[in-house]
Amino acid sequence: MTARFESNKQFDAEASDLLSQIIQYRRDVRGNRFLPTPIEDSALKQILDAALHAPSVGFSQPWEFVLIKDKATKHKIRESFNTENDKAKDTLSHSLDKDKQTQYQGLKLEGIEESPLNLAVFYKPSKQPVLGQTSMPDMGRFSVVCAVQNMWLMARSLNIGMGWVSILNPDDVKAILKAPKDRELIAYLCVGYVDKFYDKPELELQKWEARKNAEQVIIKEQYLNDSFS
Numbered sequence: 001m002t003a004r005f006e007s008n009k010q011f012d013a014e015a016s017d018l019l020s021q022i023i024q025y026r027r028d029v030r031g032n033r034f035l036p037t038p039i040e041d042s043a044l045k046q047i048l049d050a051a052l053h054a055p056s057v058g059f060s061q062p063w064e065f066v067l068i069k070d071k072a073t074k075h076k077i078r079e080s081f082n083t084e085n086d087k088a089k090d091t092l093s094h095s096l097d098k099d100k101q102t103q104y105q106g107l108k109l110e111g112i113e114e115s116p117l118n119l120a121v122f123y124k125p126s127k128q129p130v131l132g133q134t135s136m137p138d139m140g141r142f143s144v145v146c147a148v149q150n151m152w153l154m155a156r157s158l159n160i161g162m163g164w165v166s167i168l169n170p171d172d173v174k175a176i177l178k179a180p181k182d183r184e185l186i187a188y189l190c191v192g193y194v195d196k197f198y199d200k201p202e203l204e205l206q207k208w209e210a211r212k213n214a215e216q217v218i219i220k221e222q223y224l225n226d227s228f229s
Helices: 013-024 041-052 071-092 098-106 139-157 170-177
Strands: 063-068 117-123 161-164 184-192
Touching: 013 139, 041 063, 041 139, 063 071, 063 139, 071 098, 071 117, 071 170, 117 139, 139 161, 139 184, 170 184
Parallel strands: none
Antiparallel strands: 063 117, 117 184, 161 184
16 A cells, blocks of 8 residues: 655544554564465565655665575574574573573574564665764664664554564674675564464563563653662
């Protein structure tokens, strides 16, 4: 569906409430939930169009998206995940208690081979100075993250699941996908229909972490000297 652009478009409370629901019911989906059902071209176009309308510093639009369906490619990416996950387990074993270590061993942290579509999102740095990025050079990368969030919300509105895999070696992924040297991997996403969406984030349900409340993260005017002592 192509959006119709109207001058000074206004939204009503019903639209605001619907957006709030989509945000609150967005989930990071793991491999044990994905179905093999292919994503329709029309739905994929909506997801990618959402990314293309994300905010970007200096209107630079510094993103590129690699769509991956090939099983052999997915398997190579999964091998990179396995290698990095073994490293993570070793690192976390020094900082987690025994119960947490056991819990980590049982977590399903990706859906690379289970999801019908993988989506690698790259940052393409500009060769020219970018308006608004001179003082904060990471703004280009943050712009790409905005595109990821747009896709995530659009996917959820279409009842399509998405999971972000961060336990990967970016250089391995770049090599597997033959990405140009200057590109930077920002996100590796697993995308597909699911058998269910959890009522709460999975890690919250498993009591890995508790959701922070507003009082913990909202500061009025400025930090106090002893705010986090």
